[in-house]
Amino acid sequence: MVHAKDDGRNSFNYFTQDMQQNVQRQLFLKKALSAALTSNLLSVAFQPIVSITEQKINKFEALVRWKNEGQWISPEEFIPIAEEFSLIRPLGEFVLNEACRQLKILKSQGFNDIVFNINRSVYEIPLNKSENGQWLMVIEQHGLKPSDICFELTESALAPDKRNNERLFNQLRVAGCTIALDYFGTGYSSLSYLRRIPVDYIKIDKSFIRGMSTNEGDNVLVSTIIVMSKSLGKKVVTEGVETKEQLQQLTELGCDCIQGYYFSKPLPSEHLVNYLTDYKY
Numbered sequence: 001m002v003h004a005k006d007d008g009r010n011s012f013n014y015f016t017q018d019m020q021q022n023v024q025r026q027l028f029l030k031k032a033l034s035a036a037l038t039s040n041l042l043s044v045a046f047q048p049i050v051s052i053t054e055q056k057i058n059k060f061e062a063l064v065r066w067k068n069e070g071q072w073i074s075p076e077e078f079i080p081i082a083e084e085f086s087l088i089r090p091l092g093e094f095v096l097n098e099a100c101r102q103l104k105i106l107k108s109q110g111f112n113d114i115v116f117n118i119n120r121s122v123y124e125i126p127l128n129k130s131e132n133g134q135w136l137m138v139i140e141q142h143g144l145k146p147s148d149i150c151f152e153l154t155e156s157a158l159a160p161d162k163r164n165n166e167r168l169f170n171q172l173r174v175a176g177c178t179i180a181l182d183y184f185g186t187g188y189s190s191l192s193y194l195r196r197i198p199v200d201y202i203k204i205d206k207s208f209i210r211g212m213s214t215n216e217g218d219n220v221l222v223s224t225i226i227v228m229s230k231s232l233g234k235k236v237v238t239e240g241v242e243t244k245e246q247l248q249q250l251t252e253l254g255c256d257c258i259q260g261y262y263f264s265k266p267l268p269s270e271h272l273v274n275y276l277t278d279y280k281y
Ligand code: C2E
Pocket: 047, 062, 063, 064, 074, 075, 076, 079, 092, 095, 119, 120, 121, 152, 182, 183, 206, 239, 240, 241, 242, 259, 260, 261, 262, 266
């Protein structure tokens, strides 16, 4: 019934074995994820983001990790489940706390100018403005400054009907946090959202980078997004950079920061100090 409604109503869908298996898998993961959250079984990995202009690592993106019964489950599978079954808030709270704890450790070892990027789902944004200070409170509780954290949001969080969101983003920026717009180019990529909401960084989705060497269209899109973002005063981060050729192309196009397997896969927290110490551009 749900699938038929999704198809625009007034239609029908046959029930299939696949649907049954899908629902069973979702329910299984929901139960296991809920238990993992209460038993503190999730972890966070950190992927470096390299500034091309400065040729140094100035950020890491925090990415949640979950090993269930010896098997890694991809965030692409369990984040939508967390969103659907109201587990995304405790999950996000865990990631922010763990990231702040790790950043504090890095700072205590002399890595003072590193920023951590935290992904935030639209479902984590409070509906009520009285709760808008919560993220900042966590950051301050760890003895960090708001400018140590950049929040990565997707375009859906910027939609005009979500009035508290705009208030929250402004509040975060006034406090000193930065905001990045994730997955740019994959949704509506509305220019009016960009004008209205003060984002600092635009992250170009990895699907465009993959196609750059073979598809002239992707090449043109990436270069246009870079020029447009810079004219609007935003910095550009490209994700999914895996080869030297991609790095060279993006450097020539004027991209500010690079993230991808070419520099490093997401790292467990205990590898960060060594990675930063050994790093050469
Ligand atoms: P994202 O925010 O776009 O994060 C980047 C994803 O690209 C990560 O996947 C990362 O491992 C992958 N990646 C990085 N460089 C490369 C590369 O060179 N090649 C390829 N093929 N992939 C690369 P991951 O960790 O599986 O995360 C998937 C998505 O799950 C993230 O996409 C983000 O939207 C979501 N996510 C992860 N952690 C969190 C979290 O703590 N909270 C929320 N709300 N969402 C999260």
